[in-house]
Amino acid sequence: MKIYNKKGLIIGIISFVIAALSLFTSLFLEKNISIKTLVLPIIMLICGFTNIKDAFSKNRTLENKINENDERNQLIKLKSQTMSHKIFSNITITIAILFLLLYFINRNISFLNIFIVASIIWSIINIIDIFTYFYYEKKE
Secondary structure, three states: OOOOOHHHHHHHHHHHHHHHHHHHHHHHHOOOOOHHHHHHHHHHHHHHHHHHHHHOOHHHHHHHHHHHHOHHHHHHHHHHHHHHHHHHHHHHHHHHHHHHHHHHHHOOHHHHHHHHHHHHHHHHHHHHHHHHHHHHHHHO
16 A cells, blocks of 8 residues: 555554553543543544545545645635734733733732743744744745
8 A cells, every 4th residue: 555645644643542542541541431531532543543544545635735735725724823823922911911910919929920921922922923024025
């Protein structure tokens, strides 16, 4: 059998192994087995098996590449990534401001530490945003 999609095969094997280990630990090592702990590993097993099966199919690989290169799908992906970037940035700065206010109210050093971490994350987001802007400005 020939492998047509190596990336899909690797992703399928990794997700299949992680799901199998999770299912094994849920069934044999946990004392309280519930349906909730079994649902996600079973879904991951199915997805992993599907990725592995599709990696050996020439038609599915060709269909996936056509879908990846479709302009409409690329536009939707670009818009969703941009929106998630904006949402994450806004949530991060909101958390930073909130914990700064909580620090001024309570004078608890933990609030100041969370503010510093959130501010660093927000700064990294904006620095990456600036660098990628200049990179694509120069590239285009």
